[in-house]
Amino acid sequence: MQPRIKYLLGAATALLLLWFVFDALTQPGPQDLDGDFTEVALYRNENNTGPVQRIYAVTVADTVRWAEMQQYGEYMPHTKYGNTRVYFFSAAGPAPRALQPGPVPFAPELQAKCLAVYEKDLQSNVSFKRRPFGQP
Template identity: 55%
Template sequence: MIKSSFNQPGVEDMKAGFKEVLKYRNANNTGPVQRIYVVTVKDSIWKELEDYGNLMPHTKYGNTKVYFFMEHTNIPQSLQPGEVNFDPQFNSSCIALYEKSAMSQVAFNKHPF
């Protein structure tokens, strides 16, 4: 039983080649926490992208978003909170969006823009 606890699959076991290149977390520690990530991948293995999103930190009543881009494509250089998290010129390069809402509902969208 102990061995299985230490041998759980993780990001390093996935084949998509994830690289977290940008992240944002608001400084609000008393209210909803908003986390936003930009992650590049070598391959768009959709199931792995969703699994990666499920592994990301999430706070009760907070919101977590993970934007996926293919490596070697144009990606945002900065993130901001709110509905629009980066300059829309990068929308066409975004291949997927994982979002976990304040009520822990998960949405995974291929080509969200």
């Protein structure tokens, strides 16, 4: 090959690699959402032979940012044939500091404080429920 073609191929490869790195580092994520989302608790099961279960408790400053809450849930990690649930609470009120497996992963007295829950199940079906425990 001629030196000029080698130089052009090398420059094109370097530019392409730089573009890939820039694109990877500028992907949107939960930190880009409005609402001051703060993860306050996380549970992940230890069972690596069955479905991975992830449960998050997250506080949000503005309690009516439903679309952002759902988008936050979309940004959370999910494993094929696993389950991811994100419970949202007001930053101004109490929120769980520890989670455990089960249908309600925190203390019953906090149910009334839960604003919404996002869930992606084993088949990647998504649900988002406002006021999941029936409070007004």
